[in-house]
Amino acid sequence: MRSNRARFPVPGSVALLVLGTVMGFAARTPAWTAVDTAVSDGVQSLRGPWPTAVAQVLNVGFGTVMGSLLAVALVVGVAVAGRPRAAGRVLVVIAAGWGVSWVLKTVVARSRPPVSDALVYGLGPGSFPSGHVCLTLSIVIAVATLVRYTRFHRPVLAAGFVLVAAQMLARVYLGAHYVTDTLGSIVVAPAAIHLALNACRWPGLSDAPWKRQPARGRPRRDLPHLPSEEDDPAARHGEVPHPGNHGKVTIMTRLPERVLVTGAAGNIGQVLRRTLLPKIARVRLSDLRDVGPLAAHEEFVPADLLDLDQVRAAVRGTDAVIHLGGVSDEAGFDAIKGPNLEGVYNVFEACRREGVRLVVNTSSNRITGFHPAGATLDGQEAVRPDGLYGAAKAFGEALGSLYADRFGLDVISVRVGSFEERPTEPRHLHTWLSHDDAARLYDACLTAPPGSGHVVVYGVSRNTRSWWTQNAAASALGYRPVDDAEHFAAELGAFTEPHQGGRYTRYEYGGWATRPADGGPAS
Known part of the structure; x- marks a missing residue:
């Protein structure tokens, strides 16, 4: 028996991945880029020393080098803690959520915002989606799955929401991405993660809904010494x-x-x-x-x-x-x-x-x-x-x-x-x-x-x-x-x-009642 909570269907994730890809191609048009540019100008008008410092911390902390080290540290830490299967899930989540950004950057090939507006340098050629946002979101999802049955689950989700939102704003603020690039990231990364988990068939986290059987769970393996069919027709x-x-x-x-x-x-x-x-x-x-x-x-x-x-x-x-x-x-x-x-x-x-x-x-x-x-x-x-x-x-x-x-x-x-x-x-x-x-x-x-x-x-x-x-x-x-x-x-x-x-039926058994002596009071 499965719980009454419906799982998100695999075709839904496929649809989201397609939607995100279409969004990326649509964002390449001049009209869409003009709207993105106007939003970017509004965000960048708020630049100042402290916002820039925070944005740069997020830029470096979830960049290619530091992001890779963070992901490896998380996977290894979970494995060393005695949870190898959970470490495998973390690896799949991060690899899928971050990896899809590299694939779509190549497929969509949207140009970056003008370099003159950027506060960061050495950016790659593709702008859609944001790799920083995809990585940040993937790590948040990975950590949330690790603590999903503990009292830390909701605080992690709340903190993760704030972190991802801050990263999205930081990418636009620094001039590294358009706002559509960051929005596309939160569409395609979860979809890719869901598809990867289903493809890997990790027990308890994935399922292929169209293959479900009426009975619960997975086939039962017989216990030793069960009677045979000849014993019981x-x-x-x-x-x-x-x-x-x-x-x-x-x-x-x-x-x-x-x-x-x-x-x-x-x-x-x-x-x-x-x-x-x-x-x-x-x-x-x-x-x-x-x-x-x-x-x-x-x-x-x-x-x-x-x-x-x-x-x-x-x-x-x-x-x-x-x-x-x-x-x-x-x-x-x-x-x-x-x-x-x-x-x-x-x-x-x-x-x-x-x-x-x-x-x-x-x-x-x-x-x-x-x-x-x-x-x-x-x-x-x-x-x-x-x-x-x-x-x-x-x-x-x-x-x-x-x-x-x-x-x-x-x-x-x-x-x-x-x-x-x-x-x-x-x-x-x-x-x-x-x-x-x-x-x-x-x-x-x-x-x-x-x-x-x-x-x-x-x-x-x-x-x-x-x-x-x-x-x-x-x-x-x-x-x-x-x-x-x-x-x-x-x-x-x-x-x-x-x-x-x-x-067990004796008067005194358990020690909470004692038999009265010679007509005296019971206790």
Whole structure:
């Protein structure tokens, strides 16, 4: 799923490039040149020591020599900072935006303003478009793409606007260009940059709209050990029953291109970074903690879940969100209420405002911890949380249902079981979710068909003793777990607690409530 923001079409950039070229040829006519000259005379009448000094700084700073050094320093600096793909994009942006000026100078061959009016010397023969303006604009665009998901994006855009406008005025003020040359620069440079990015097919920044497929993102590469078509005949045709639909629905086979993962420093986030997320073109990781070294396809955007603006900035421009953030176990209400109540609201609200349709909401089996051990649950049963943590997760599921029904989001609430590398206690025989199956599950969630609405699935492996069935909705997602905790049964023993939540249902668990002693007050 792509965000609702439409990308600028490639044919539009072609049209702008043609328009700019036509503008250059038209500017060669005597009548047009006369108008340009009149404008230049008006600007040059304002000459003085300080304006001249500023204009000369812009002339030297973005000239051929200094401009080349600035561009190289920017590309190398970004690469050394551990962002080689971003460095490549910067190189493409500057090369295309600046390079188009050299091409059109040769093609259009418009003469420079009279040398007698110029305050600079050694100018080349071509006047349209302005190379200085094209280079300045290209560097501004390159820097803006580097910080586009941070709080610096808008300040950079504002400062860049002022810088480009100053450069345009300086070129006319110095007598190096006509005003049409500078205006043409801001038409052809962005068009050339857009075409170059699309030609290079840089993930996350380019696209060829006429080649888009109905499904999201790029083809999904199968995870290890997925069942074959012989194991599941329905998979052979990509069809499974869909709840509320008497026919068949096609399982999506393409992953989103741009995915945000909140709470990426946590256990599930770190495992998905090794298993599923390398298959995503662009992954944005968010947390208040350090997430460790970044891979080439990853970027880190810190965000406090309690700050809606920060969450919106993290969500902006993505196709889907895997929400893992929040307190991950039982705690007192003061600790739970911020990240697990307000935080999950901010995630859904940010997705609504930023046009992101798909949210994979990480819920918990602790929502149903007080159901009897031995009961079979399918996600349609009543909520019976075993603590404040589970109750907060129920609130998150309720919000997911609201945002699906009212605002049209697709929300997959995953009631994660016991997420462990291997089972380590008797309860895990019923609740284990292996690392590999977790990757399969989140893969299935990210490829949910548009219009799925709110779907509740249990995040559990193919355990022989599982308390939780995979309902029709889970089957429609295409989740087919493989691992079975039964292989570890001999070393674990039997589960003897009365409720599925086990120790999580105990009065004192979490430390925020203590049992009253001998009729005394509870605390």
